[in-house]
Amino acid sequence: MKVVDQINDLEPKFEALTDDQLRAKTDEYKARLSDGETLDQLLPEAFATVREASKRVLGQRHYDVQLICGINLHEGAISELRTGEGKTLSATLPLYLNALEGKGCHLITVNDYLARRDGRWMGAIFHFLGLSVGVLQALTSTEGSPRAFLYDPEERSLIEDQNFLRQTTRQQAYLADITYGTNSEFGFDYLRDNIALSLSQRQQRGHHYAIIDEVDNILIDEARTPLIISGPAHEDSETTSRWPGSSKRSTRKIMRSAKRPKRRFDRGRFGACGGNVGRFALRP
Ligand SMILES: Nc1ncnc2c1ncn2[C@@H]1O[C@H](COP(=O)(O)OP(=O)(O)OP(=O)(O)O)[C@@H](O)[C@H]1O
Numbered sequence: 001m002k003v004v005d006q007i008n009d010l011e012p013k014f015e016a017l018t019d020d021q022l023r024a025k026t027d028e029y030k031a032r033l034s035d036g037e038t039l040d041q042l043l044p045e046a047f048a049t050v051r052e053a054s055k056r057v058l059g060q061r062h063y064d065v066q067l068i069c070g071i072n073l074h075e076g077a078i079s080e081l082r083t084g085e086g087k088t089l090s091a092t093l094p095l096y097l098n099a100l101e102g103k104g105c106h107l108i109t110v111n112d113y114l115a116r117r118d119g120r121w122m123g124a125i126f127h128f129l130g131l132s133v134g135v136l137q138a139l140t141s142t143e144g145s146p147r148a149f150l151y152d153p154e155e156r157s158l159i160e161d162q163n164f165l166r167q168t169t170r171q172q173a174y175l176a177d178i179t180y181g182t183n184s185e186f187g188f189d190y191l192r193d194n195i196a197l198s199l200s201q202r203q204q205r206g207h208h209y210a211i212i213d214e215v216d217n218i219l220i221d222e223a224r225t226p227l228i229i230s231g232p233a234h235e236d237s238e239t240t241s242r243w244p245g246s247s248k249r250s251t252r253k254i255m256r257s258a259k260r261p262k263r264r265f266d267r268g269r270f271g272a273c274g275g276n277v278g279r280f281a282l283r284p
């Protein structure tokens, strides 16, 4: 039977569940994963769970084409949807499924507004299902460090589009089950982690699975401008000159990996979606 038909057949069963029973599905799937079931085996039930949660929380039922898009993204393909066809909602399906492994999923988008909007909007579905959501924002001129938030329905702000966002550290935002942010925030955090002097200063906890929105824009247009990071040399220059490989060589290495993002992504699994195109998933 086609996977979409399997998901649709499960709908009456999931409709009959109470909110608590539906939420309990997340723990059940995690337990089944640790007992040896695979994500592919869990996919129909996990997608049916997200669709039911979305109906209850947002009043939006994933269309069959959105289920197909979600399956594509999980399988690592690029999925093309036109403007307004609902890429934001489609991405919730593979994000939920892959987040069940507990290693964090990233949703990479093109600007801070979209990271904030989608994190707050889709955060309601994930929160309902017991998953945490982090949102990265770039630093502003009045603040000293990059900002990060966790989705929290109790949190209110005077600024409407910052409702439900509780300020936190970058590390906490990366420890969330799902983290929304822009390509440059994820990219610069990656570079900063590479020049951190101790493991405790690292922000990211690894690169398990990612979906890229507007993938043509991010991987082709944006990739023309390399992300470059540099730091003061101060008294450490003597120390670094004694490290295996001079500081000059280390800097070159960091810049090279930033200039050629494709080389890193080639090793991963790709998924995607987009009218202007899409998204992609990276599983090293
Ligand atoms: N299954 C659904 N049921 C009802 N409304 C939906 C559904 N899916 C998406 N929508 C609505 O469609 C609108 C467009 O969705 P969205 O912004 O995700 O589109 P998009 O494909 O990302 O477009 P763009 O290319 O402009 O980014 C939103 O208002 C959203 O609420």
Ligand SMILES: [Mg+2]
Pocket (backbone or CB within 6 Å): 087, 088, 213
């Ligand atoms: Mg969109």
